[in-house]
Amino acid sequence: MPQINRRTLLAGAAATGVVAVAARAAQDDMLKPPADMSGKSVLITGCSSGFGRLMAEDFARKGAKVFATMRNLPRPEAEELRTLAQDESLDLHVIEIDVTDDAQVAAGVAEAERIAGGGIDVLVNNAGISTAGPIEIQDMAATKMLFDTNVYGPHRLARAALPAMRARKSGQIFNVTSQLGRVMVPGFGQYSPTKFALEAMSEQMAYELVPHNIDVTIIEPGGYPTKIWDNANRLTMELLERADDKHLAGYPAMIEQLRQSGAGGGKTDPMDVPNAIAAIIAMPPGTRPLRRPVHPGPKPQVPINEVSAKVQLAWLGESPYGPMIKAVHNV
Template structure:
């Protein structure tokens, strides 16, 4: 296997030493630059509410050309964003993409690239869905929709943008996971399994894309007061309404909480768009594979640290070693 890493690909041999000098810094040490997104193109999924909506406005106001995508257009949220773009003269474009649709992903990404006049700089896979309740009561309708949205959706989007990113030898994919993509809380249905899968797919992509100068960062938010809780409650009650008694009989205590969950308290959901902006603004070749975001406990951090050490220890001196070390900045 060719001994290459993303620093030499992105910066050339002359700059490798300067970039390598940052490799011992933690993510918190190097994400202090003030973002300047002039000339940057960013496509975000799931922009009707929550992190996606906030990020689309935030980045457009920082000068980026933003493609804010959402499903079921026309809808009020799309009209609101479009009006904001007009009123503030922002380079913000609303495009319909349901990430569970092969056709909409292909057409929507092609439209964004046409408007942009070339490859996109950043893809943010933010769209997600959740059903609560024990695994046993998760019927195939809920299970398939959760995986289709949370795992296959980011896969579809990555496949749509990667050929042009590879041709350009640059790009960044940010996948919004969760603390629950590394730790488990019972009775959150297939949410954790899908986020675990997203974490694994992201890490595999990160290694494979090193030769192409493309980076992948996983954002791991804790609980924030966004619409995901309301939507999850509605999904959970609908699931419970069609569940069979033979499956629900053993979980009275866990089922009792369905439909009334909330989370995040007084935390600021803008933490997540800001954290992603800091990652985008970092020099190419120094971005972290994972970034935990929450003002409170981050139980996934020791897991992240351990798995990075295991990957480097296991494969660091193999033919894959340059890729593994480049992703983990060692």
């Protein structure tokens, strides 16, 4: 029986059956990445540290043309990557992009497309920030900063990269969310709200881009020991310093816990995320998963992902949107 994917669906092939979300979710997310990524051009945001830095180095060493982007150039992290590229003869280009800056996003993507000689193959929206604390103490400055970075940033990058991807009818977009984009822990500020928003935006884009042969995958990491924890602690302390006592007074235990916070993420290996993304890049177009939980430990979002897919299919599977919905869920 021929494989049915989003391409054959849009060509008019009939598809019936039930979604195999549970089976896919049960797969080991520590997939073996390909050894060779030659011929792929990849733009990654947030490459000064963490997942972004690891991806930039790993993908370039595997032969990809990598555009490692970060804000606030010049900075030591950018020079380190440039030196690495020169020393190892890597096809790695450092480009300044602050994901909250419309002009820098447009210019940075245009520069990557110029170097690539056309649209980029893969966009990885990795840049993200966090503050902690109860929602009540999250002032508008903190709230706007998180949404501007974690939600509007990926939106800006996608809008900049999609015209060239659509023109050639191919491309991939990865949006890095979190387990906390599907489940909530009290005291994580606006982080979960932004990641919930990015989850929704990503899924809608996945449906809308089916006719253009562009895949969208949501990467949902659990806790990993990256610099986001240090940055979050710093931003949280700044928030607490300027917070009004009338808000702080309602949460004394939680506030004290925040003031004692240290590094987080456990002892997991952050390379799990680059490995998962590389493995998905290597999959045939139209068969890639909408969501990929990534963590060696518990993945509490899996049953939510399963129910969400079933609801989407039950609600819209037989509607005029059906081919898009079924294609994304590989039904």
